[in-house]
Amino acid sequence: MKKLFPWLGLGLLLATTAQATDPITIVAAENFYGDVAQQIAGPEVTVSSILSNPDQDPHEFEASPSVARGLSAASLVVYNGADYDPWMSDLIGALPRPERKTIVVADLIGKKTGDNPHIWYDPQTMPAFAKALAEQLSALDPAHAADYQQRLATFEKSLEPIHAKIASLKTRLAGVPVTATEPVFGYTLEALGTEVRNQAFQLAVMNGTEPSASDVAAFQDDLKNHKVKVLIYNSQASDPLADRMLSLAKEAQVPVVGATETEPPGTKFQDWVMGELDAIGKAVKE
Template structure:
């Protein structure tokens, strides 16, 4: 009897057991990082596409990825035709289908739009709030904690927005070029006048740019009509390598951007570093006048 009494006393002192963290799978590391920041100790996050050197468009999921997805309570997918493989994994899962948070559906993406949503702070805010709500629906007793962490995360985006606004005030209307529209949302937020967009759309859609579009972009680089060339660091090709070479030969700065969050960085740090490099690229150089 004494043993049972002691056990009962310890149970009262310990209080109710805390629920196990929700298993969350993110197709991309950037969404996994945001989920981790908002979810805190209430979630256990696994990201699938973790290698920054991998071309996300060529990624093939493994059986082990399928097992991880099959055990998830929440799955975050980019959508917009970017990671269709995650749909196949969730459809093949052995257990009940997880709660799906598909970014493209949350931000009103339409066919043909740019699916690189992490370069759009408005989209990131929407996703963070949607994730907090999805978690709260599955663990209502943690709603307050989730909302607190969401508030901290959203506040941490304010310095990034201020930096974007400052760049826009200085560089709105400055001509810029890109190998594809990966950075399009942020370039628009900064106010850059993107040139040769037909070339970018062709690359994004996996088709060869028209010779006239190639010639126009190359001419803008060699004549230094554009202030910066933005290149996707994860989808190199002979065409993009040639553009890179032309830009450097002409003295046009090249800004390399990626599709995967580098290891060891938070989303905020990654974007802040990218904005720093954009600012350096746009700054007038002595030979540019």
């Protein structure tokens, strides 16, 4: 671990000087968890997010000394898990603080290494995370437990339009063939009941391996012969083969919808997801 994080001495020093009576601070690995955390925690709690740059490929992230400083003093740490952000568990292990609490979101919904890690697009994920967060905050700060529970109820209600939108789209999109360069939006596509094609290609791109020639040929055939109604493209992570499929889709006039792995700046989680759903609905014609 020292070889991976040679600057950890500073973080360890900060960790030993942090006091349990400090104000509550939350550090989230990804900004969509940070956004939801702020909605539940309210203005009195400081929330920061590590991955928040929409131009950065999350798969290429490397932790820095500033990340260690934030983690060393955090009351509560939130990260995705399912091997999406393994650097986070490494840092937590290297910066021990007995009183610090941790929420691994994948554990809340039973996802593990080998599963599609893009779980924030699963409709069940954020309700589970918000509930777990409210419980942790209530334990850390019992005097304001009622406030956390009230904000949780408000957040849960704010998700109702998203669930209604998914249900509405499913009546039209169930069984409709779609494809993607990566399984970023996979859980939502499942919730919509679509037939997701070229999954072996998607997994290869996500894992940084070379898709087989037959997988590439099948993907190209789907696009050229309009066997799919839309292409979902990971607009945040570049890959030569994925870019080739994007170009081919445009040439064949197959609708393309971009999906990101980081919440766009200046938006809320609810608006971000609703925007993606609206884009899918508009792309797939009646």
